[in-house]
Amino acid sequence: MSVLKNLSYTEDHEWLDLDGDVATVGITQHAAEALGEVVFVQLPSVGERVAQGDVCGEIESTKSVSDLYAPATGEVLEMNDSTVETPELINSDPYGKGWLFRVHVEEVPDLLDAEAYAALVEGRA
Numbered sequence: 001m002s003v004l005k006n007l008s009y010t011e012d013h014e015w016l017d018l019d020g021d022v023a024t025v026g027i028t029q030h031a032a033e034a035l036g037e038v039v040f041v042q043l044p045s046v047g048e049r050v051a052q053g054d055v056c057g058e059i060e061s062t063k064s065v066s067d068l069y070a071p072a073t074g075e076v077l078e079m080n081d082s083t084v085e086t087p088e089l090i091n092s093d094p095y096g097k098g099w100l101f102r103v104h105v106e107e108v109p110d111l112l113d114a115e116a117y118a119a120l121v122e123g124r125a
Contacts, residue, residue, distance in 0.1 A: 008112065
């Protein structure tokens with residue numbers, strides 16, 4: 001399982017790449033593997049306000065349908081049309097081409113670093 005050191009993580013298995021007050025959001029490799037083959041993704045719309053911890057989308061795989069939780073509060077600036085059109089990018093490149101959306105972060109949430117996230121998914125937390 002890959003956990004990138006330069007990212008921040010939520011306990012709901014989303015990752016954030018913070019650049020000032022803009023965060024790129026995706027789901028972790030652990031989550032992508034647990035879901036199985038992703039076949040559909042519903043993302044928040046550009047301009048939509050999301051609140052940390054609230055459901056803001058949906059990821060459907062051949063195994064199940066899972067809610068996508070907003071990892072931060074703010075306004076959605078961009079959604080990755082590529083993951084909507086080609087949802088399997090979430091499985092093949094969850095930290096790269098499989099990113100989900102970008103949000104203008106109003107307040108940086110309390111997140112896990114790579115070490116804490118790895119401990120969480122390995123059952124050491």
